[in-house]
Amino acid sequence: MFSAVRPATRADRSAILHLVREHRRAQMALDWWSLEEWLEAPTAWVVERMGRVIAFWLGIQVDSPVAWLRVAAVADGEDAPQLFRQLWPSMARALAAQGATEAVGVAYGEWLESVYPAAGFTRRTVVITLRKDDWRIPELPAVPVRVRRAMLEDIPRIAAVDRQAFEPLWWYGPTILTRAWHQVPYFIVAEAEGEIIGYAFADLYGVHGHIVRLAVHPAHQGRSVGARLLAESLRYLIDLGAYPITLNTQIENRISQALYRRFGFHPTGQEVSIWSCALR
Numbered sequence: 613m614f615s616a617v618r619p620a621t622r623a624d625r626s627a628i629l630h631l632v633r634e635h636r637r638a639q640m641a642l643d644w645w646s647l648e649e650w651l652e653a654p655t656a657w658v659v660e661r662m663g664r665v666i667a668f669w670l671g672i673q674v675d676s677p678v679a680w681l682r683v684a685a686v687a688d689g690e691d692a693p694q695l696f697r698q699l700w701p702s703m704a705r706a707l708a709a710q711g712a713t714e715a716v717g718v719a720y721g722e723w724l725e726s727v728y729p730a731a732g733f734t735r736r737t738v739v740i741t742l743r744k745d746d747w748r749i750p751e752l753p754a755v756p757v758r759v760r761r762a763m764l765e766d767i768p769r770i771a772a773v774d775r776q777a778f779e780p781l782w783w784y785g786p787t788i789l790t791r792a793w794h795q796v797p798y799f800i801v802a803e804a805e806g807e808i809i810g811y812a813f814a815d816l817y818g819v820h821g822h823i824v825r826l827a828v829h830p831a832h833q834g835r836s837v838g839a840r841l842l843a844e845s846l847r848y849l850i851d852l853g854a855y856p857i858t859l860n861t862q863i864e865n866r867i868s869q870a871l872y873r874r875f876g877f878h879p880t881g882q883e884v885s886i887w888s889c890a891l892r
Contacts, residue, residue, distance in 0.1 A: 614661070615659050615660065615661040615666065615695070615698065616659070616660050616661070617657060617658070617659055617660075617698055617699050617702050618657070618658060618660065619654060619656065619657055619658075619706075620651055620652070620653075620656035620657060620658045620668065620670075621651075621652060622651055622652055624651065624658055624665055624668075625648075625651055627658075627664070627665040628647070628651065628658070628665060628668050628685070629647070631665060631666075631667075631668055631685040631686075631687060632647070632668070632683065632685045635685060635686070635687055635688050636688055637684075637685065637686045637688070637692055637721060637723045638684070638685040638686075638721075639683065639684045639685070639718075639720045639721050639724065640682070640683045640685075641682050641683075641718060641720060642672075642682050642683065643682075643788075644788060644791035644792055644795060645672070645791070647670075647683065650670055650672065650683075653670070653672075654706050654709070654710070655670065655671040655672065655673070655679065655703065655706050655707055655710065656668070656669075656670045656671075657669050657670075657699050657702060657703045657706070658699075659695050659698060659699050664687075665687075666686065666687040666690050666695065667685065667686045667687065667690065667692070667695040667696070667699060668683065668684070668685045669681055669683065669684050669685075669696070669699060669703060670682055670683035670684075671703060671706075671707050671712075671715060673707060673710055673711070673712045674785060674787045674788055675771075675783065675784075675785020675786060675787050675788060676780055676783045676785060677711065677712060677713040677714060677780055678712065678713070678714045678715075678716055678780055678781050678783070679707045679710070679712035679714070679715045679716070679891075680715075680716050680717075680718070681715060681716065681717040681718070682718075684696075684717070684724060684727070686723075692723055692724075692726070692727050693726055693727050693730035693731075694730075696727045696728075696730065696731050697730055697731050700731040700732075704889070704891055707891055708891040708892060712891050713890065713891055713892045714780075714781070714888060714889070714890055714891060715733075715888070715889045715891055716736065716781065716886060716887065716888050716889075717733060717886075717887040717888075717889075718739075718884060718885075718886055718887075719884060719885040719886075719887060720884055724887075725885060728887035728889075729887070731889070732889055733887040733888060733889045734887065734888055734889070735885050735886070735887055735888075736781070736886045736887065736888035737862050737863065737864065737885075737886045738862070738863040738883050738884065738885055738886065739860050739861070739862060739863070739883070739884045739886060740860065740861060740862075740863050740879055740880075740882065740883050740884075741858055741859070741860050741879070741880045741882040741883075742858065742859055742860070742861065742869070742872050742877035742878060742879055742880065743856050743857070743858045743877060743878060743879075743880045744846075744856060744857040744858070744875065744876050744877045744878075745855075745856055745876075745878075746876050747850045748875075748876055749843050749846055749847065749850075749875065750843075750874060750875060752836055752839050752840060752843060753836055755835065755836045755837060755839075755840045756804065757802045757803060757804050757809065757810075757837055757840060758802070758803045758804075759800055759801070759802050759803075759840060759841065759844050760800065760801060760803065761799065761800055761801075762793060762799040762800055762801045762811060762813075764790070764793060766801055766808060767786050767789050767790050767793065768786060769807075769808040770789055770801060770808060770811050771784065771785050771786045771789055773808055773809065773810060773811060773827060773828075773829045774789070774811075774827050776829050776830055776831075777810075777827040777828060777829060777830060778827065781886075781888075784825065792813055792824070792825075793813075795815075796813045796814065796815045796824065797814070797815065797816060797848075798813060798814045798815075798845060798848045798849075799811070799812075799813040800812055800813070800841065800844055800845065802828070802837050802840060802841055804832065804837075809828060809829045809831075809832040809837060810826075810827060810828035810829060810832065810837045810838065810841055811825070811826075811827055811841070812825060812826040812827070812841040812842065812844070812845050813825050813845075814845045814848060814849055816849070816852065816854060819853060819854055819855055820854065820855070820856060820857075820858070821849035821852070821854030821855070821856070821857040821858070822857070822858050822859065823842065823845050823846075823849075823857070823858070823859035824859075826838055826841055826842060826845070826859075828841070838868075838871060839871060839874075839875075842871065842872075842875060843875075846875065858880070859872065859877065863883065
């Protein structure tokens with residue numbers, strides 16, 4: 613039966629929300645945005661059959677050459693890999709037109725593990741979750757840095773540190789950092805000689821604490837700056853009674869995992885594949 617691929621419109625709102633909320637194969641990882649903000653974006657696409665929306669994907673590219681596929685939903689009983697193969701060429705062109713050079717899909721649901729490779733994506737890395745079940749914070753050596761709450765005017769300098777600390781796949785630019793600053797309860801920076809050299813922020817989901825981000829400028833790595841930022845973030849969460857406390861890292865990042873183990877974090881066994889496709 614014929615199905616058509618087209619950009620999503622505001623008129624699709626109810627159908628998309630129903631697809632995301634009521635069907636089994638749906639992933640929404642919008643982080644600092646709401647779905648409503650993106651329904652009319654040129655990178656929001658649907659597959660429609662006989663007037664019914666049967667698949668929806670949303671790609672978001674902000675302050676980075678990498679676009680993330682943050683919402684994916686397919687109606688029950690439909691062939692998800694086939695529908696994404698049908699939708700992807702149009703979506704890829706729209707993302708490339710906005711300047712994206714790479715698209716990344718996160719396979720939070722097992723069903724997406726077959727969807728992305730069917731459209732030519734390759735597995736880029738795996739993100740693992742680590743968990744801390746105690747409130748112990750190890751003793752740290754003296755670190756000649758000042759840790760303070762981040763201010764909104766710090767965002768450009770924080771973004772500059774982020775670009776040095778991470779490859780483009782993981783960049784947080786000024787737009788995302790500003791949104792995070794407004795939304796999370798704890799956002800700190802580390803300064804040395806008046807320069808911002810690292811930052812971290814944490815969030816709470818009920819009583820569950822999560823270290824969302826921790827970054828140190830490469831020139832200052834290996835000097836316990838990251839440990840200090842982690843310790844301060846943990847103190848904040850522990851003072852609020854957060855339990856458990858979690859964070860994410862790449863499976864191949866042994867240096868960060870060693871730091872987290874020192875603080876009592878351990879792998880939960882939760883692993884999420886990151887799938888990538890070049891756009892140019």
